[in-house]
Amino acid sequence: MTVQIITQAPLDAPAGPFEVAIVGGGAAGLATAIFAARALRERSTYEAARTRVLVLDGAKTLGAKILVSGGSRCNVTNVHVDAADFWRPGSPFVRQVLRAFPVPETRTFFEDLGVALKEEPLGKLFPVTNKSRTVLDALLAEARRLDVEIRTSARVRGLARTADQWRLETPTEPIQAKRVVLATGGLSLPRTGSDGFGYELARKLGHTIVATVPALEPLVLGGGFHTPLSGIAHEAAVRVSRPGEKTVEIRGSILWTHFGISGPLALNASRFFRRARVEGTAADMTLSFVPHLTAEAVDHQLVTATRARPRHHAATEVSGAFGLVQAVASRLVATSIGRDEPLSRLTREKRRALVQSLTSLPLDVVDGRGYNFAEVTSGGVPLDEVNPKTMESRLVPGLHFVGEILDVDGRIGGFNFQWAWATAKVAGQAIAKARR
Ligand SMILES: Cc1cc2nc3c(=O)[nH]c(=O)nc-3n(C[C@H](O)[C@H](O)[C@H](O)COP(=O)(O)OP(=O)(O)OC[C@H]3O[C@@H](n4cnc5c(N)ncnc54)[C@H](O)[C@@H]3O)c2cc1C
Incomplete structure (x- = not known):
C-alpha cells in the first residue's frame, strides 16, 4: 500500500479558518496576537484555542522597528500617559482606549514576560537591560507559548470579505479567517516593512484615510544660523503659531545639526510644520533659548x-x-x-x-527630513470610522485596526508604543468576546 503524504495544500485552497489573522507583526500586531490568544484561551479549551491566531508579516524577520526604537533601547512606555500627549489633545477616543490599558498594566504585562523596566528622566520607561531585543524576544516567546502562528515573508496583497469569512491573499496561499486586524503601521522608516500598504487595504474596503505626513522628524532650516552650532544640545522652547489657533509652546532638548535641528524638541514640533503644509496653512516657529523667562x-x-x-x-x-x-x-x-x-x-x-x-x-523651517528619519506617521484611518470599545471598523464588520495605522500620533517619550499596546489590548479582548 502506498501512503500519500500531502505536504502542501493546493494553491487555491485557503489555509484556515483562523479565529483571527493579524496583518503586521510589529509592536501592535504581536501584542494583539498575545491579548487575543490569552482571551481566547480563557473562553475555550486549550485544544480549541490552539493555533487559531495567525500573524502575517511581509518582512523576513519580525520587530525591526522595535529593535531600532529608543536608540536600540526601546522606550516601552511612560510613567504618565494622557490623551494630551497625543494628537489631537484630549480626544475622547484616545482617552477611552488609554483607560482600557493604563500604564501600571503595561508595566505588569512586561514584568510578567520577564522584562523589568526602569524609569529615566521625563518618566520614560526602558528595559533594565537597555536592549530593545529584550522586549522583542519577550513578545515573541509569549506568542510562541500561546501557540500563535507567525508567518514571515507573508505580505498580504489583498483582503476580501466573503459571507462571514475573510480571505487574505499572500504570496504562497490564500488564508481564511473570521476576523482581520490591520496592524500594518504607517510609512515611517519604510525599510522596516511599514510602507503604507495597509492604508491601501483599508481604502479598498471603504475607509477614508486622513492625509499622512511624517511626524517626529528632524527639521531642515534655511539660512546659516545652525551650521556652526552642529553637535550642540541644550534646553529650549519652540512656540508654534498657526492662523486662528492658540499658540502652542513645546519645551525640551534641541540638538543643532548640519542641516538644521533635531532632538526631542525639534521632533515634537515637526508635526505642526508638516500638518500645516498639508492643510494649506502656515505654522510659524520661534525658538526661545531661555524658556523660563519673558x-x-x-x-x-x-x-x-x-x-x-x-x-x-x-x-x-x-x-x-x-x-x-x-x-x-x-x-x-x-x-x-x-x-x-x-x-x-x-x-x-x-x-x-x-x-x-x-x-x-x-526658525526658517524649509523642510522635514522625511519618512526615512521620522519616528511615526501622522494621519491614517480616521477615529470616527472605528469603535473605541473594540477597535473594530464601523464600516466593515470583522475588521479591526491597531497601532500606528490609525490617525493618532504621540509625542516623544514612549507614547507611541503605549498606543500600540493599548489598542492591542482592546482589539484582542474584543476578538475573543466576539467569537461565535
Ligand atoms: C527610529 C524609531 C525609534 C522609535 N522609538 C520609539 C520609542 O522609543 N518609543 C515609542 O513609544 N515609539 C517609538 N517609535 C515609534 C514606534 O516604533 C511605532 O509607533 C510603533 O512601532 C508602531 O507599531 P505598529 O505595530 O503599529 O507598526 P510597525 O511597528 O510599523 O509594524 C507594522 C508591521 O506591519 C508589517 N506590514 C506592513 N504591511 C504589511 C502587509 N501588507 N502584509 C504583511 N505585513 C505588513 C511590517 O512589515 C511591520 O512589521 C520609534 C520609531 C522609529 C522609526
Whole structure:
C-alpha cells in the first residue's frame, strides 16, 4: 500500500479558518496576537484555542522597528500617559482606549514576560537591560507559548470579505479567517516593512484615510544660523503659531545639526510644520533659548548687568547669566547685533535685538527630513470610522485596526508604543468576546 503524504495544500485552497489573522507583526500586531490568544484561551479549551491566531508579516524577520526604537533601547512606555500627549489633545477616543490599558498594566504585562523596566528622566520607561531585543524576544516567546502562528515573508496583497469569512491573499496561499486586524503601521522608516500598504487595504474596503505626513522628524532650516552650532544640545522652547489657533509652546532638548535641528524638541514640533503644509496653512516657529523667562525679564536682566558689569562683553554676559553654551551665545550676538561689544556700548536697539533673538528667534523651517528619519506617521484611518470599545471598523464588520495605522500620533517619550499596546489590548479582548 502506498501512503500519500500531502505536504502542501493546493494553491487555491485557503489555509484556515483562523479565529483571527493579524496583518503586521510589529509592536501592535504581536501584542494583539498575545491579548487575543490569552482571551481566547480563557473562553475555550486549550485544544480549541490552539493555533487559531495567525500573524502575517511581509518582512523576513519580525520587530525591526522595535529593535531600532529608543536608540536600540526601546522606550516601552511612560510613567504618565494622557490623551494630551497625543494628537489631537484630549480626544475622547484616545482617552477611552488609554483607560482600557493604563500604564501600571503595561508595566505588569512586561514584568510578567520577564522584562523589568526602569524609569529615566521625563518618566520614560526602558528595559533594565537597555536592549530593545529584550522586549522583542519577550513578545515573541509569549506568542510562541500561546501557540500563535507567525508567518514571515507573508505580505498580504489583498483582503476580501466573503459571507462571514475573510480571505487574505499572500504570496504562497490564500488564508481564511473570521476576523482581520490591520496592524500594518504607517510609512515611517519604510525599510522596516511599514510602507503604507495597509492604508491601501483599508481604502479598498471603504475607509477614508486622513492625509499622512511624517511626524517626529528632524527639521531642515534655511539660512546659516545652525551650521556652526552642529553637535550642540541644550534646553529650549519652540512656540508654534498657526492662523486662528492658540499658540502652542513645546519645551525640551534641541540638538543643532548640519542641516538644521533635531532632538526631542525639534521632533515634537515637526508635526505642526508638516500638518500645516498639508492643510494649506502656515505654522510659524520661534525658538526661545531661555524658556523660563519673558522678553521683559531678559531685557531687565541685561539692563541691570550693564550697570553692574559695563565692561563685560555681551556674549560672555549672555552665556553666564542665562546658562547658554558660549558658542550659542556668541552666535546669537553675532546674528542679532553683529560684533561682540562691552555691555556699556550696546544701544537700546541692539539690546532689544539681542533680547528678541534670545526669546523668539524665528526658525526658517524649509523642510522635514522625511519618512526615512521620522519616528511615526501622522494621519491614517480616521477615529470616527472605528469603535473605541473594540477597535473594530464601523464600516466593515470583522475588521479591526491597531497601532500606528490609525490617525493618532504621540509625542516623544514612549507614547507611541503605549498606543500600540493599548489598542492591542482592546482589539484582542474584543476578538475573543466576539467569537461565535
Ligand atoms: C527610529 C524609531 C525609534 C522609535 N522609538 C520609539 C520609542 O522609543 N518609543 C515609542 O513609544 N515609539 C517609538 N517609535 C515609534 C514606534 O516604533 C511605532 O509607533 C510603533 O512601532 C508602531 O507599531 P505598529 O505595530 O503599529 O507598526 P510597525 O511597528 O510599523 O509594524 C507594522 C508591521 O506591519 C508589517 N506590514 C506592513 N504591511 C504589511 C502587509 N501588507 N502584509 C504583511 N505585513 C505588513 C511590517 O512589515 C511591520 O512589521 C520609534 C520609531 C522609529 C522609526
